[in-house]
Structure formats: structure tokens, C-alpha cells
Amino acid sequence: MPDWSELKKIVDAHQTFVLTCHVRPDADALGSELALACLLQDMGKTVLIANPSQAPNTLEFMDEDQWVNVLGQGISVDDVLSADVHLILDTSAWSQLQGVAEVFRRTEAVKVVIDHHVSSDDLDAHNFKDTEAEATGSLIFRFARECGLPISKKAAFYLFCAIATDTGWFRFPSVSSQTYRDIAEIVDLGVEPYLVYGELYERSSLARHHLAGRVLQRITTTENGLISWTWVAREDFHETGAKPVDTEDLVNECLRIEGTKVAFIAVEQENGQVKFSFRARIGSNVAVIAEQFGGGGHTLAAGAMVPGPLEKAKQQVLEVVTNKVNDQQNLPT
Ligand SMILES: [Mn+2]
Numbered sequence: 001m002p003d004w005s006e007l008k009k010i011v012d013a014h015q016t017f018v019l020t021c022h023v024r025p026d027a028d029a030l031g032s033e034l035a036l037a038c039l040l041q042d043m044g045k046t047v048l049i050a051n052p053s054q055a056p057n058t059l060e061f062m063d064e065d066q067w068v069n070v071l072g073q074g075i076s077v078d079d080v081l082s083a084d085v086h087l088i089l090d091t092s093a094w095s096q097l098q099g100v101a102e103v104f105r106r107t108e109a110v111k112v113v114i115d116h117h118v119s120s121d122d123l124d125a126h127n128f129k130d131t132e133a134e135a136t137g138s139l140i141f142r143f144a145r146e147c148g149l150p151i152s153k154k155a156a157f158y159l160f161c162a163i164a165t166d167t168g169w170f171r172f173p174s175v176s177s178q179t180y181r182d183i184a185e186i187v188d189l190g191v192e193p194y195l196v197y198g199e200l201y202e203r204s205s206l207a208r209h210h211l212a213g214r215v216l217q218r219i220t221t222t223e224n225g226l227i228s229w230t231w232v233a234r235e236d237f238h239e240t241g242a243k244p245v246d247t248e249d250l251v252n253e254c255l256r257i258e259g260t261k262v263a264f265i266a267v268e269q270e271n272g273q274v275k276f277s278f279r280a281r282i283g284s285n286v287a288v289i290a291e292q293f294g295g296g297g298h299t300l301a302a303g304a305m306v307p308g309p310l311e312k313a314k315q316q317v318l319e320v321v322t323n324k325v326n327d328q329q330n331l332p333t
Contacts, residue, residue, distance in 0.1 A: 002128035014084035022091035029090040031162025038155035052098035090136040092120030134174035137162025156189035211242035228254035274313040
């Protein structure tokens with residue numbers, strides 16, 4: 001457990017703060033930095049947010065006050081370098097910081113990392129890490145509560161978005177009874193969960209659903225039922241009007257089939273390459289599969305780009321997945 005009084009000491013001793021999260025921010029990254037920004041501002045601190053890349057359109061509802069900047073757009077390197085404290089949220093990897101990494105390396109500010117990811121670099125910072133935590137948002141909440149900082153309704157909204165999404169709406173293995181106690185306290189501060197759910201999960205496009213229909217229709221399982229997979233061709237985008245981002249969660253549909261241990265989707269890119277996303281249930285490991293094709297990721301979620309054409313890439317990957325899954329089946333548990 002991080003010693004939150006140490007972070008409180010750093011906060012108390014300084015006036016200006018820059019917050020940064022990882023590239024392609026998700027709702028935990030954005031929610032954590034916006035919630036922390038609220039806490040710091042309520043303590044009379046000056047806070048800037050400088051991210052390596054833009055947030056997706058789907059998360060625009062989280063930043064109504066347009067507090068989040070991309071480095072170089074509305075916030076300069078000098079703005080960042082002149083802060084007293086620079087905090088990194090929801091990552092501990094240089095590669096996830098892109099353009100901000102260089103600034104973080106050479107800043108003379110006090111450096112802080114608040115994160116829950118297992119894989120990490122040494123960012124030469126004060127680390128407040130808990131790899132058991134379900135979300136970085138949970139860490140921000142525990143910091144506030146342990147240090148007796150008041151949490152505004154707005155901050156509670158950001159924390160709810162962060163924790164709800166990183167736990168798959170409170171269902172992932174990381175969820176404990178403490179998660180529900182924390183979230184009950186957060187909801188009591190004035191959050192309307194159904195409104196957040198609507199923003200996150202009920203704004204899909206018709207085109208995406210038409211694409212999903214094709215993808216579901218094509219799901220194939222191997223004879224032993226351990227592997228389920230599907231695919232998207234370039235024509236599918238043209239014919240349905242769906243966008244590449246619309247494929248994002250579709251691989252998870254394969255994993256919902258009973259008996260499936262490993263699932264994957266092959267998505268043909270405009271340049272003819274084929275992007276594979278792999279998912280595993282607990283007990284299997286898809287990181288080793290992705291690595292075989294020059295990709296990478298986590299044990300339960302990984303990806304790789306494979307040269308086309310689509311048909312050949314699918315067969316190649318299916319063969320490797322089949323071998324790996326058979327190997328993993330034979331491992332003593
Ligand atoms: Mn996270």
C-alpha cells in the first residue's frame with residue numbers, strides 16, 4: 001500500500017502541478033487526472049493537464065470544462081517545465097508517454113508516479129503504486145480519503161468513470177468488497193451511475209452494429225472448443241460504414257462462448273496488413289502468442305500486426321494459437 005501521507009507532504013510543500021497520463025487515454029487515465037486536478041485545485045493549487053495525445057471522442061463527456069490539453073496544443077513545454085511537481089498517472093512506462101517523456105526526463109520538478117500497472121520502467125520518480133488496485137482512480141480516492149481531503153461532486157464523477165471502466169463495470173477479477181464500499185461512498189457524493197452508463201455504453205452507431213452482426217456470424221470455434229475467432233475484411237468497413245475503432249470490443253464476444261480459453265479477431269487494415277487482437281481467460285496466456293508475431297501486451301489481452309493477405313495471416317495465426325493453447329492445456333496447474 002502506498003504511503004499517502006508522503007504524497008500529501010509533497011502536495012503541501014508546492015504550488016504548481018502538471019498532470020500527465022498515458023497515450024490514447026482511457027476513462028481511468030482521464031478520470032484519475034481530472035479527479036486529482038479537482039482535489040489539488042480545492043487545496044488552492046494551480047493545476048495544468050498536459051497529455052501526450054488526444055482523448056477519444058467517446059470520452060469528450062468527461063471533460064466538459066476542457067481542462068485536458070495535449071502537449072504543444074494550448075500548453076507548451078515551458079509551461080510544463082516551470083511547474084513545481086509533475087505527476088504521471090495510470091502508467092509507469094516511458095513508451096506510453098511519447099512526447100511528454102522527454103520533458104519528464106529533463107524537468108527539475110518533483111516527479112511523482114501514481115499507477116496500478118504491473119509492467120513498469122524506472123521513471124526516476126516518487127512512486128505511489130499498487131498493482132492490486134483495480135484502477136488508478138481507486139488510488140486517487142484512497143489518497144483523498146486517507147488524507148481527509150474533501151471530494152467534490154465533480155471529482156466523484158471523475159472517480160466513478162475511472163473505476164467503473166477499469167473494472168468492466170465492477171465485474172473483473174480485481175474487484176473486491178472494498179471496491180463496492182469505495183464506489184458506494186463515491187456515489188453518495190452525488191454521482192448518477194445510469195447517466196455514466198449511458199454515456200459510455202449506449203452511444204453506439206448503427207454502422208458499428210451492422211459490422212458486429214457480420215463479425216458474430218463469422219465466429220468459428222476449433223473442434224475442441226478452446227479457441228474462438230473471427231475476422232473483418234476491408235470491404236466490411238466500406239459496406240457497413242463502420243470505422244476501424246468500431247472493432248475494438250468485438251473480440252470479447254468470442255470469449256463469451258462457453259469453453260473458450262483463447263479468442264482472437266483478425267482485422268484487415270487499409271494498407272493490407274492484418275491486425276490481430278488476442279484475449280484469454282484466466283489460466284491461458286496470449287502475450288506469448290502476440291510476441292511470436294512481433295507484438296505484445298498482457299497475459300489476458302495482447303495484439304500484433306501480421307503481413308497480409310488476410311486469408312494467409314488468419315491461417316498462420318490460427319496454427320500458432322492452436323499449438324500454444326494445446327501446450328498450455330498440458331501444463332500442470
Ligand atoms: Mn488504469
